[in-house]
Amino acid sequence: MRALRCNPPGGSGPLLELVELPEPQPREGEVLIEVLAAPISPIDRLSLRGLYPLRPASGIPGAQGVGLVVEHGQGVREPEVGSVVLLPVRVGAWCERLVTPAETLVPLSAHRDPVRACTLRIEALTAAVLLADLEPGECFLHSPGAGSVGRYLTVLARDRGLRSVALVGTREPIAELWGLGADNVLVREPGVQARLSALGLGLPRVAFDGSGGETSGLLGSCLRLGGELIVYGAASRKPVQLPVDQLVFKDIRVRGFWLHRWAETAGYARMRSELEALAAMDLHEQVAARFSLDQWPAALAMAEQPGLRGRVVFTPAKTS
Ligand SMILES: NC(=O)c1ccc[n+]([C@@H]2O[C@H](COP(=O)([O-])OP(=O)(O)OC[C@H]3O[C@@H](n4cnc5c(N)ncnc54)[C@H](OP(=O)(O)O)[C@@H]3O)[C@@H](O)[C@H]2O)c1
CATH class of the missing domain: 3.90.180.10 (Medium-chain alcohol dehydrogenases, catalytic domain)
Structure with a gap:
């Protein structure tokens, strides 16, 4: 073997x-x-x-x-x-x-x-667990939108009646993400906050950050007062960079998420039922x-x- x-x-x-x-x-x-x-x-x-x-x-x-x-x-x-x-x-x-x-x-x-x-076992489960605490109909922001976790976030959000805004590094994956059910896809570039406001969705309470680096600050800048940046990864391999005024004046909360820790806390039965639900869905x-x-x-x-x-x-x- x-x-x-x-x-x-x-x-x-x-x-x-x-x-x-x-x-x-x-x-x-x-x-x-x-x-x-x-x-x-x-x-x-x-x-x-x-x-x-x-x-x-x-x-x-x-x-x-x-x-x-x-x-x-x-x-x-x-x-x-x-x-x-x-x-x-x-x-x-x-x-x-x-x-x-x-x-x-x-x-x-x-x-x-x-x-x-x-x-399904890691990336889809990560997306499913991240979304578990959102309110029905809630809008959230995430990056990298075209990564594996990002794609599952988009598909699962559509399935759960949530509204997703994916941030991506280039225009290339935009059409595909629309096809997967993204409510909006924005390229990470100056002016993204203004474009988000113009969408009329209201400022999101939660952003999921799998990018790290300057993208963390960009996500934070799009959140409402007291919003939460949930860091699950760093595709950029750079530390989270967040301007102090987001923490002080906007009261942005930052916390990490690790699937391994979640599984230890949630227990085997909960993890298995989440996985069985994902296995029954048309996720690819x-x-x-x-x-x-x-x-x-x-x-x-x-x-x-x-x-x-x-x-x-x-x-x-x-x-x-
Ligand atoms: N916390 C957990 O339990 C958990 C679970 C699963 C994954 N993760 C972590 O979450 C992150 C994303 O996971 P994934 O599976 O979605 O990753 P992935 O599928 O490999 O993500 C690919 C995307 O990351 C961005 N990217 C790739 N290389 C980059 C670079 N050098 N600089 C900046 N952006 C880059 C690109 O998007 P853009 O072009 O749009 O930037 C690319 O489309 C990883 O760091 C992974 O380790 C954590």
Whole structure:
């Protein structure tokens, strides 16, 4: 069984190596999974470089994925052999096969494209949880609008009757985001506050910031008095930059959000019910390219290209 193993970050060697490992055998309560799709998400890119607080437990990266149940260990009845399932988070999905407790799997419809469902576990769940505290009909702002979390925020907002304004770096994704159901899409450039006011939506109470850097201040400047900037990431890799007058004169509150912490606090049952709801919806990742495991240098290089739209996805199973 082939897998990608990560080397300690900061070393002079390659980040990953393709290794041959013993075939995993499902024990009692476990199932054997053939991995159909495993994306290269920001969490993977950060953890490969030691920039994420959690390292892949098994030494095999791949924080999320979709697989096919191929064998049951003793005592397992469900999910049935042949089911397509969402894998548990941080399972080490950059491999051909793995074993995991049956109870950690969330079934997907057999008709779904597993590759396009490969980010439900982290990016879609992040978006769903971020939106959970908004009032019906409420308008919110977010950036990067065309990122994976941003696209899910747009689609889920439409589904929940919320009004979304996506901020994007270039005009290129605007038409697509309109198609996904964005109420408005604005390019991050001077004058964005005036354009937001002109939309007549009223100033939002909440902005979700996955960009960091100067975008944080731009989002903050668009909020109403006492508004809240919820920082969930930093695609720019820059610290949050917020002018002091937003904190002092506008009383803008800033807080972070981390899905891992939310899952610890909310508990397994709540997380599972959120995931089951997402799995039942018609949600799709934008896929930039599919690669086999042995093509990992090209896959990683593409995933790190500035301006890339969509996810690079490993499709390790021979059937995919
Ligand atoms: N807190 C959590 O639990 C959690 C969960 C999931 C993700 N995250 C984090 O949230 C952030 C967004 O995640 P995602 O999955 O949506 O990311 P993504 O799909 O990789 O986002 C891509 C977008 O980020 C912007 N971007 C990419 N490179 C950039 C750069 N060098 N400088 C400025 N902007 C850049 C671009 O949008 P524009 O052109 O519009 O700027 C691009 O469309 C990441 O930092 C990720 O680690 C956190």
